[in-house]
Amino acid sequence: MSTYQHIAQRRAHVPVRQLCQVLRVAPAAYYAWQRRRQQPVVEPAWQLAVREVFAHHNQRYGTRRLRAEVQAQGHAVGRWRIRRVLKARLVGPAAALVCAPHHRLGPGRARGA
Template sequence: MSCYRFIKAQRDHYPVRRLCQLLSVPASGYYAWQQAWQQAQQQRVVPGEPAWETALVKVFGVHKRCYGPRRLPVALRKKGHRVGRQRLRAAMRRRGLRALQPKAFTPRTTDSTHGRRCTPNRLLDQPKPTQANRF
């Protein structure tokens, strides 16, 4: 029996911090083990795929395929699922989910269909230059 299982079995009778002191294990280690154990139990409830993958598909659809592997972990963390970016990318690739890429920005500075009169080219009336930097 591991130390953490023993603490879990005895925590109804004794304080967790005291048990951790007696077994000389950090209390933060026990709580991290407990959280990982609970997440493993939740994942075992849904056969076939982890709970975060179903949440991934829902969040991806809610955000209209605009969220990619950088923004999706933040959205999933708000839903209570902690998943890394690389694992998320692998799951997205497995399911064929690809985020839409925005089109490149092309500035529109000239409106050539404005319908107004164009200014005349006054350089056409000038004589051709004979030397550089001379008229």
């Protein structure tokens, strides 16, 4: 239970200012938390479009391709905003293929020689 939830439960019996003082929380912070809880969180249309395009391409598209497709759908959004949204949702591209190194050391050739 968060501090703010504790204040919300006890406010019928104890004044909010007193609870905030005891719990070392600013009353303004508690009231701001209360306002945020009451407001519904609406996901912008461009974020929904980004998630749909990303899922449609099996989570393999990077920000450049995602931006191109989302902008083609009519949403004005940049790469860095798309990146920030994907990172905040802990969504990343699928693992890339592991490739062999471009050069190999032959017999008798030591690294750093």
